[in-house]
Amino acid sequence: MNTSMHINKTYKLYIDGKFSRTESGRYMKWVNPNNDQTINFCRSSRKDYRNAVQSSRNAFNKWNNFSGYNRGQILYRIAEMLDSRKEQFISELMVQGKSKKQSKQEVSMSIDRLVYYAGWSDKFQQIFSRVNPVSTPHYNFSTPEPSGVVSIIAPKDSYLLGFISVIVPAIIGGNTVVVLASENNPLCAISFSEVLHSSDVPNGVINILSGFTNELIDHFSSHMDVNTVINCGLDLKDTELIQKNSAVNIKRVINYGAIDWMNHDSQDPYFIMDCQEIKTTWHPIGY
Amino acid sequence: MSKNSKAKKNSSTTWQYSNALESVDHISISPIYNLYIGGKFVKPLTKKYFNSINPANEKKLAEIALAGKSDVNKAVLAARSAYDNVWCRMDSAERGKYIYRIARLIQEKSRELAIIESLDGGKPIRESRDIDIPLAAAHFFYYAGWADKLDYVFPGRKTSSIGVAGQIIPWNFPLLMAAWKIAPALASGNTVVLKPAESTPLTALKLAEIIQESDLPPGVVNIITGDGTTGELLVNNTKVDKIAFTGSTEVGKIIIKSLAGSKKKYSLELGGKAANIICEDASIDQAVEGIINSIFFNQGHVCCAGSRLYVQESISNQIISKLKNRMDHLILGDPLDKNTDIGAINSNAQLKKIKMYLDLGKNEGGIIYQSKHSIPKKGYWCAPTLFTDISQSHRIVQEEIFGPVLAIQTFRTIDEVIAKANNTPYGLSGGVWTDKGSKIFQISKEIRAGVIWANTFNIFDPTSPFGGYKESGIGREGGLEGISPYVNFINRT
Amino acid sequence: MIYNTTIDQVGCSERVKRIFSRSIKKESKMWALKKILSMLDLTTLEGSDSPGKVKQLCYKAAHLHDKHPGLPRVAAICVYPNMVSIAQESLKGTNIKTASVATGFPSGMTNLRAKLDEVKYAVNEGAEEVDMVISRGHFLSGELNYVSDEIAKVKEACGNAKLKVILETGELCTLDNVRKASDLAMDSGADFIKTSTGKITESATPIVVLTMLEAIRDNYHLTGKKIGMKPAGGISKSKLAIQYLVMVRETLGNDWLTPDLFRFGASSLANDVLMQIIKQGQGNYQSSNYFSLD
Structure with missing residues (x-):
């Protein structure tokens, strides 16, 4: 009998549409609680983060100029790709300690959430745009526009659904993101980059890093070319640090620490609006 | 300035405009202004005053109270108690009526306010008369109408007021900025402690008189004068729930840092280089x-x-x-x-x-x-x-x-x-x-x-949102977006 | 030439509002009132005009200052061609000019030869200034060369007489067209450009006048030539006339504040200006009952 040996996968970072190793050459160990097998994830450095931000900045204009319809199609494609790899994600969630039932539910909710936000791609602008009835002879309208490059510290405990729930509203609104996967369980996030890779998402729109929050949080919040920070951590010291750092270039700081992502109500267009700016344009009416 | 005016001579070929001074005999400026706290003008516990001068001739216009730590505390407590006991419980339509009343009083006293704005800040009377003051009244009028319609602002979401808003405004549009801050805060059910700029406090204090005249419940709006230190005390006061600031990006950054770790919401309208x-x-x-x-x-x-x-x-x-x-x-x-x-x-x-x-x-x-x-x-x-x-x-x-x-x-x-x-x-x-x-x-x-x-x-x-991207600030003032900084979503932080 | 300067109506109105917000008081008001008087083209252009009426008007023009010494005379009397000689006669010994409308005023709906004949007739009768109308139909249908040639030929026919070109802006639809017609008229030989005939409902409006003044300014910067301006129709109150002077001063400068370069085409404005001048002198508001009607 010829037993073929199991091939272990190398888990890499996802930067600028490429699977790359950390430039630091360092790793972080993750132990499978079921069988004590270990996986070595990349322990991202600030330089990895810097490269990711650069890639996000480069991608921003292009992605922002995609039509809402087009972004919706791409998001829907991500949902399709996730659906086709459902089993993989269920087993990964189970490996990370969830029951089969919980895992199935989380994957199915993740797909639903993607579809939910895909649908908003060409609609939230209509809900949040308006023509303002100014009293001068001008046509005046306000529309949402993406804030730019968004740094995200993903939820530590909701490593698939939470991860998706925080990045998707940001990108559907035209932002590009650099996201730090759950430090406790980065597996799903890293696997999700493979889903993204087969989903027509332009390079740089979503960059995914694994690593230690305490090593990266300072850079995530102090980089001068980042416009918004989303923090899903609950640590008060981290929150304070992010807030302080945000002052360097007046970043918008969004805290999602207390949100239960398994709740069906934890999705709405206001999550999209958290990473939007309102632009108001004036023009005279005459001839 | 009289010397300057004599230079304006007409000859048969050149035409100069004669002086056309706005008459000032109908306005009243007190020699001393105290702090407006809990519906009354009260002396500052610091016992200190500073001068507000006319930048066009460097003459003193009035002495203005300098609010210190205890004064700021007192104002915040007055706002807190007015919020808990009166304002957040009041029927929203009634709230709106008070704001309408303020709008109307500003219109009635518009010329006096315009003149004082020009005296205190140096801006041309044409601008204070035609732009600043009418817009300030319009702002109150616009937000008054929102008070009982907040359920329509955020589709699918219920909101609640935040509590006590600490508001710090600049010297370039003194009364207009006070209106931009106070009107949406009141309409959405918050109470206010407003700190006008050190060099231009007079129209805010006239507004305090108007607010008193409008019978707005005591403590709903408190106006405390002072310098940068007073503003800092307001920002750092633990009983304030929200900070709204208009001013330089430099100070905006300091405010963000000092709010770090607190639960206070903030909105900022900062610098620009358009x-x-x-x-x-x-x-x-x-x-x-x-x-x-x-x-x-x-x-x-x-x-x-x-x-x-x-x-x-x-x-x-x-x-x-x-x-x-x-x-x-x-x-x-x-x-x-x-x-x-x-x-x-x-x-x-x-x-x-x-x-x-x-x-x-x-x-x-x-x-x-x-x-x-x-x-x-x-x-x-x-x-x-x-x-x-x-x-x-x-x-x-x-x-x-x-x-x-x-x-x-x-x-x-x-x-x-x-x-x-x-x-x-x-x-x-x-x-x-x-x-x-x-x-x-x-x-x-x-x-x-x-x-x-x-x-x-x-x-x-007033219907048109105003505010910046990047280092020009966070949040919008004016329009429906101008309500966001003054409400919380129920069931979401 | 390509005439493609565009005018934004709202921006133009905002500028007018700003200009009109100037507060003209005391000496500067008196200066303006007298200047306005000196810039008046007193006008009578009715089918019912009679030698008697024209004589009366001329008499009034020549004797405005009898009761109020120190007042300037009006600039001109503006009449139909067949009244020119009567006006000319009545104004002898004054420096008041005789102006005549021509070229099928007010519609201009006749052929070029008839127009030129009319101009020559008026000049022969003694007209020192000719107010022509442009062919709006040709202008609006895009035949700019036609309009330009016509103005040039009328100019030639005028000889030494000054040519004022009436654009009849109320029929030109847009400020862009007002600007285009102004540029075209100046390039074709106009000494003055004038807003209106006074024979249609819409006459000189502030935004139109501003647009024309700006065209004159640009033309001056380009060619060094000073073209005059004449708003006409609907200007019956001193206040408005003063506001127009402010507009001239702040657009073209003090150089244009002379009857050689700026005129008002009006009939009832004279009385109002007089009333204001007397009010300025005596301090009390005046009644129109004390000022003769013609």
Whole structure:
């Protein structure tokens, strides 16, 4: 009998549409609680983060100029790709300690959430745009526009659904993101980059890093070319640090620490609006 | 100023406008103003006062109370108790009625307020009379109507008020900024502690009198005067739930840092260095007028001023010569003269800062042009100024001067000018002038700023959201968006 | 020539509002009132005009200052061609000019030869100034060369007489057209450009006048030639006339504040200006009952 040996996968970072190793050459160990097998994830450095931000900045204009319809199609494609790899994600969630039932539910909710936000791609602008009835002879309208490059510290405990729930509203609104996967369980996030890779998402729109929050949080919040920070951590010291750092270039700081992502109500267009700016344009009416 | 007026002689061939001074016999300014806390004017526990002076003649207008730590505490407690016991429990339609009442009283006293605004801040009476005060009243009127309609603001979401809002406002539009802050806060059910700017507290204190006259329940609005320290005490007061600040980016950053770790919400309206882009197919004379409004409105003390002018190469000579001609017809002088276009610089400190930039611009090799005006001997004045022969790397192109100083560059292609327009940490406003519709939409979409004026500049309306991208601030004031900073979503942090 | 300067109506109105917000008081008001008087083209252009009426008007023009010494005379009397000689006669010994409308005023709906004949007739009768109308139909249908040639030929026919070209802006639809017609008229030989005939409902409006003044300014910067301006129709109050002077001063400068370069085409304005001048002198408001009607 010829037993073929199991091939272990190398888990890499996802930067600028490429699977790359950390430039630091360092790793972080993750132990499978079921069988004590270990996986070595990349322990991202600030330089990895810097490269990711650069890639996000480069991608921003292009992605922002995609039509809402087009972004919706791409998001829907991500949902399709996730659906086709459902089993993989269920087993990964189970490996990370969830029951089969919980895992199935989380994957199915993740797909639903993607579809939910895909649908908003060409609609939230209509809900949040308006023509303002100014009293001068001008046509005046306000529309949402993406804030730019968004740094995200993903939820530590909701490593698939939470991860998706925080990045998707940001990108559907035209932002590009650099996201730090759950430090406790980065597996799903890293696997999700493979889903993204087969989903027509332009390079740089979503960059995914694994690593230690305490090593990266300072850079995530102090980089001068980042416009918004989303923090899903609950640590008060981290929150304070992010807030302080945000002052360097007046970043918008969004805290999602207390949100239960398994709740069906934890999705709405206001999550999209958290990473939007309102632009108001004036023009005279005459001839 | 009387000396200046004697120079205005008419001969058979030249016509000068005689003085047309606004009469001031009907206004009342007290010699001393105290703090407005809990519905009463009370002496400051610091026992300290500072002077508010008229920047056009350096004369003292009144003594103003300086609020210290205990005063700030007292005001916040008054606001807290008014919030808990009265304001957040009041029927929202009734709340609205109080705000309407304030709007009406401002309209009734509009001329007095306009004159005091010009006396205290140095801005031309034409602007305070036609812009500042009517807009302030309109702002209260607009938000009064929202008070009982908040359920329609955020589709699918219920909101609640936040509590006590600490609000700090600048000296460039004193009463208007007070209106921008107070009106939405009250309409959405919050109570307020407002701190006006040190150099321009008078109209806010007149507003306090109006609020008292309106019978607004005591403590719903408290107005405390003081300097930067007073503002800092308000920001750091633990019983304040929300901070709203309009002022410099520098102070905005300090506020963000000091709020770190607290649960306070904040909204900020900060600096700017707006690009005003003139394309070769623009309506030239209207564009020239637009440039004048964009930079010389309120002596350039405007965060959204179009202080960086970009003119397409083929029309740059024409635009610059017309601009100089137009500048020479501006009238600089007594803010209370109805014909004054350019009033006094708000304070000596600001004048020094502007002069520093004028020297800097010259030292960096810029070519300066200043319109020819006789400058009054007393008071703080700066003639309208242009700089040409400069580039993106000049500090007068990069930094907010907050004075009547325009930095002019030329451009060839639209891509080039968009890149230059966005080459700044700020993102408050921008302007574009062209006769071509598609170009307007392209440029206004690409400029990263919160307000874009196309074929117009520096106009405002209570229904129209105003606020910045990037380092120009967080949040919007005006319009329906202006309510967001003053509410929390129920069931979501 | 390509005439493609565009005018934004709202921006133009905002500028007008700003100009009109100037507060003109005391000496500067008196200066303006007298200047306005000196810039008046007193006008009578009715089918019912009679020699008697024209004589009366001329008499009034020549004797305005009898009761109020120190007042300037009006600039001109503007009449139909067949009244020119009567006006000319009545104004002898004054420096008041005789102006005549011509070229099929007010519609201009006749052929070029008839127009030129009429101009020559008026000039022969003694007209020192000719107010012509442009062919709006040709202008609006895009035949700019036709309009330009016509103006040039009328100019030639005028000889030494000054040519004022009436654009009849109320029929030109847009400010862009007003600007285009102004540029075209100046290039074709106009000494003055004038807003209106006074024979249609819409006459001189502030935005139109501003647009024309700006055209004159641009033309001056380009050619060094000073072209005059004449708003006409609907200007019956001193206040408005003063506001127009402010507009001239702040657009073209003090150089244009002379009857050689700026005129008001009006009939009832004279009385109002007189009333104001007397009010300024005596301090009390005046009644129209004390000022003769013609």
